[in-house]
Amino acid sequence: MAWYNNIFGGGKKKEEADLEKLNPIQQYLGQTSESSREFTANYEQFYENLEIVNRGVNLIVDDVAEIPATVNRVATNGVIKGLRRARVDSLLNKEPNLFQDISSFKRNLVTDFLLDGNIFIYFDGAHLYHLPADNVTIHADSKTYIEKYTYNDVDYAPDEIIHIKENSFYSIFRGTSRLKPAVRTMQLTTNMRKFQDNFFKNGAVPGLVLKSPNTLSEKIKERMIQSWTMRYRPDAGGRRPLILDGGIEVDEISNVNFRELDFQVAIAENEKIILKALGVPPIMLDSGNNANIRPNMRMYYLETVLPIVRKINAAYSRFFGFEISEDVTDIPALQPELRDAASYYTALVNGGIITINEARDSLGYETLDGQDDIRVPQNIAGSAVNPDEGGRPEESDDNEE
Numbered sequence: 001m002a003w004y005n006n007i008f009g010g011g012k013k014k015e016e017a018d019l020e021k022l023n024p025i026q027q028y029l030g031q032t033s034e035s036s037r038e039f040t041a042n043y044e045q046f047y048e049n050l051e052i053v054n055r056g057v058n059l060i061v062d063d064v065a066e067i068p069a070t071v072n073r074v075a076t077n078g079v080i081k082g083l084r085r086a087r088v089d090s091l092l093n094k095e096p097n098l099f100q101d102i103s104s105f106k107r108n109l110v111t112d113f114l115l116d117g118n119i120f121i122y123f124d125g126a127h128l129y130h131l132p133a134d135n136v137t138i139h140a141d142s143k144t145y146i147e148k149y150t151y152n153d154v155d156y157a158p159d160e161i162i163h164i165k166e167n168s169f170y171s172i173f174r175g176t177s178r179l180k181p182a183v184r185t186m187q188l189t190t191n192m193r194k195f196q197d198n199f200f201k202n203g204a205v206p207g208l209v210l211k212s213p214n215t216l217s218e219k220i221k222e223r224m225i226q227s228w229t230m231r232y233r234p235d236a237g238g239r240r241p242l243i244l245d246g247g248i249e250v251d252e253i254s255n256v257n258f259r260e261l262d263f264q265v266a267i268a269e270n271e272k273i274i275l276k277a278l279g280v281p282p283i284m285l286d287s288g289n290n291a292n293i294r295p296n297m298r299m300y301y302l303e304t305v306l307p308i309v310r311k312i313n314a315a316y317s318r319f320f321g322f323e324i325s326e327d328v329t330d331i332p333a334l335q336p337e338l339r340d341a342a343s344y345y346t347a348l349v350n351g352g353i354i355t356i357n358e359a360r361d362s363l364g365y366e367t368l369d370g371q372d373d374i375r376v377p378q379n380i381a382g383s384a385v386n387p388d389e390g391g392r393p394e395e396s397d398d399n400e401e
Contacts (some may be wrong), residue, residue, distance in 0.1 A: 010299070012115055019104065020193050034094055035153050038392035041281045042183070043115040043116070043177050043179050044134075044180065045162050046186045046190070047115060048307055050189060050274075052189075052274050052275065052285075053179070053186065053274060054272040055285055056274065056275050056278045056280045056285070057111065057115070057278065059076035059280060059298065060110065060114060060279070060280065060304060060305065060308070061107050061110045061111050061127065061197075061277060062107070062314075063301070063305045064106065064110045064305055064308050064309055065103055065106035065107050065110060066331075066365045067305070067306075067309050067312055067326050067328060067331065068093050068326075068327045069092040069093055069094075069316070069324050069325070069327070070324065070325045070326070070364070071085055071089040071092065071322050071324055071325045072320070072323040072324065072325065073085060073321060073322075074323045074324070075321050075322055076321050076323060077321060078317075078318060078319055078321020078322070079318065079319045079320075079321075080123065080159075080319060080320055080321065081321060081323075082157060083320060085322060088316075088320045088322055090322070091127070091128055092316060093164060096127060096128040096129075097127035097128055097129055098127065100130075105128070106336075108132075109121070109164075109312070110308065111132055112130075112132065112133040112134075112199065113164065113166060113175075113308065114131035114177065114178055114179070114278065115177055115179065116134055116175075116177055117133075117165060117166035117168065117174065117175030117176040117177045117178070117180075118136070118163065118164070118165045118166070118174055118267070119132040119133065119162075119163070119164040119165075119312070119315075120132075120149065120161055120162070120163055120176045121161065121162040121163075121164075122151075122156060122160055122161060123160060123161075123319070124160070124309075128162075131149075131151045131161075132151075135152060135282070136149055136150070136151045137149070137150040137151075138163075138172065138174065140174045145151065146158045148269050149161045149163075151342045162316070162319050163315070163317050164311055164312055164315045165356075166178065177277055178277055178279065179274070179277055179278070180277075181185075182273055182276075183272045185273045185274055185277075186270075186274060187269045188205075188270060189250065189267055189270045189274075190269070192263045192266065192267060196263070206220050220285070245380060255311060278304075279300070279303060280300060281296040281297075281299065281300055283296050284297065284300060294333070297333040298334065300333070301328075301331065301333045301334055302334075306326065306328075307368065309326045309335045310325075310326065313325060313326060327364065329364060341362075341363060342363065345359035345362060345363060346359070349375055350377065351377065352373065352374050352376055352377055353374075354374075355371060355372050355373060355374055355375075356368065356371035356372075356375070357372050
């Protein structure tokens, strides 16, 4: 119907049509602003109150924070232009701002990433500042995708914010906490703990029956219970009495199986589910079983820690215009990976495919003077690089005699 619109002036302008092609979801964007405050509060409570959540989150946070960033010399087209490589390196590895060291700064970022699913970093032109994700609101714009960010009623332009988000099926703007699939399990574990607390707080169950042939007043009953409680203290393991009067008889009072109240098996299974949601092998927090700890540690770094580090570094690369990668040379769990890489590059060097300096550069080492020539294998005759070298040893003339 393009011809109809051209004749009668109907339809959309070319600029609007081109914009829709560039941004097909613009109508949705124009009416949207998103915050995650109400959702994050639940995850923070679990983080504070459940030991397994706290340990799992802190394990990832500490391990991610210990991996330094390597700012490479190759520059790309970044959001921010004009910063020197040394300055970017200082921001990412030493001092992001005047109030925090790099370790504390990284820990704040990764904690937000795990609990909220988002990281928001403000760059003022000289320093990096962490904005707590649960207080950041994203305002969408129908033409530019993001109009602005708001934190504590202060607005920030899109080119002032580095936004790193976890995967999400619910929003195109915000990520989702890794703990979301385990919400029911965490709530169930919390309820089990509360049940145990209330059980003993309320004096457990009647373990003793006091009988009286006479009818007692409520005041006398209460006084007897208080006297018994003061002496035997149900909260410390004593039994709470049950007072029967007026000739009432009790046939049986069932004993409580405290193993069932312990919920030990159920809680242990719930903890495994929570750790799996975070990406932490349960064996890593099991101090009694270290038989397979090394392969699990390596898998944990490859499947959980490094993807988070690389996601953060990719956002930094896009923002600052430098290729930024992780430096894992000091991570013991990844040393087998480095040995495999060393063997691989050794084979390439010995095969005459790359130079020693090219191999050293790929492994993250400084290049050496005089190591920029291709090595010619000794068993290759008539090498294209140097036909005079290589090949079989010449036969001796002694055989001719």
